[in-house]
Amino acid sequence: MVAESRLLPDDLIAPLFVREGISEPQPIVSLPGVVQHTVESLRGEVARLRDLGVPAVILFGVPEAKDPTGSGAWDPDGIVQIALRDLRDEFADDVVLIADLCVDEYTDHGHCGVLADDGTVDNDATLEIYEQIAVAQAEAGADIVAPSGMMDGQVMAIRDALDEEGFEQVAILAYAAKYASALYGPFRDAVDVTIAGGGDRKAYQQDWRNAREAMEEIRADVGEGADIVMVKPALPYLDILTRARAELDIPLAAYHVSGEYAMVKAAAERGWIDGVAVALEQITAIKRAGADLILTYFAAELAEIL
Ligand code: PBG
Numbered sequence: 001m002v003a004e005s006r007l008l009p010d011d012l013i014a015p016l017f018v019r020e021g022i023s024e025p026q027p028i029v030s031l032p033g034v035v036q037h038t039v040e041s042l043r044g045e046v047a048r049l050r051d052l053g054v055p056a057v058i059l060f061g062v063p064e065a066k067d068p069t070g071s072g073a074w075d076p077d078g079i080v081q082i083a084l085r086d087l088r089d090e091f092a093d094d095v096v097l098i099a100d101l102c103v104d105e106y107t108d109h110g111h112c113g114v115l116a117d118d119g120t121v122d123n124d125a126t127l128e129i130y131e132q133i134a135v136a137q138a139e140a141g142a143d144i145v146a147p148s149g150m151m152d153g154q155v156m157a158i159r160d161a162l163d164e165e166g167f168e169q170v171a172i173l174a175y176a177a178k179y180a181s182a183l184y185g186p187f188r189d190a191v192d193v194t195i196a197g198g199g200d201r202k203a204y205q206q207d208w209r210n211a212r213e214a215m216e217e218i219r220a221d222v223g224e225g226a227d228i229v230m231v232k233p234a235l236p237y238l239d240i241l242t243r244a245r246a247e248l249d250i251p252l253a254a255y256h257v258s259g260e261y262a263m264v265k266a267a268a269e270r271g272w273i274d275g276v277a278v279a280l281e282q283i284t285a286i287k288r289a290g291a292d293l294i295l296t297y298f299a300a301e302l303a304e305i306l
Pocket of ligand 1: 100101102103104105112148149183184185186187188201256257258259
């Protein structure tokens with residue numbers, strides 16, 4: 001009766017992986033219960049989520065071939081575009097389709113942008129690529145595009161490109177405060193990404209020692225036209241969520257990432273914790289801290305008990 005926050009299936013967004021060139025879903029060892037889908041098995045999973053009351057999915061593609069610019073990300077026959085068209089046909093407007101917008105799954109060097117001659121990520125050249133990806137995803141049926149590469153100016157560039165092509169109604173979910181976290185490890189297994197030369201993303205993702213700087217990143221994305229802003233990962237950054245919630249009146253999302261999920265699953269497998277109880281506690285805490293929407297690999301499992 002006195003509960004201040006209540007988690008509901010419609011707070012949840014399920015991250016899903018779709019892989020080109022496979023005929024059976026492939027398990028992801030470091031993400032127990034999560035698979036790389038075929039287009040067909042993806043359709044089945046989205047139907048299950050819809051029946052459980054989960055309103056949205058976010059798609060990540062795993063292409064067969066990678067190249068320096070990540071061209072599979074905007075190819076009309078790239079795996080995510082194929083999956084978007086298929087899901088749009090199957091589900092019409094029953095499920096909100098979100099497309100992660102980045103090139104790291106598609107580049108042979110694993111960075112979220114194209115590289116300059118000196119090997120650093122070229123921010124502005126990358127924006128031109130993001131614009132093409134946004135339009136390709138919108139054409140394929142995405143309701144929302146979600147730029148995750150943390151390039152400066154990415155939201156404005158994508159907004160302009162979408163508007164110019166007549167996709168004014170496609171919304172932007174901006175990964176606004178995305179930290180250079182060690183918690184993305186299992187995700188990089190899921191999308192077969194190794195950053196060239198043992199590199200990292202510290203040149204473009206946020207320093208986890210900083211909170212004020214994250215607020216500046218969030219404000220910048222709101223100013224550039226983001227419709228929803230996201231904090232990622234979630235649990236170590238509840239303070240950022242609470243600050244953002246106090247300052248903003250647009251929807252706020254949080255991403256409970258692969259490492260956060262894998263830790264719960266690993267401890268539960270050993271019988272050290274009750275996995276479902278911990279998941280419910282953690283995801284509810286993210287809502288309590290201020291998130292309206294939570295991306296989590298627990299989406300189906302939690303929706304089943306809510
Ligand atoms: C980048 C992207 C990443 C995640 C979502 N989008 C990985 C990264 O920045 O290395 C991580 C999600 C997770 O760990 O669950 N396209």
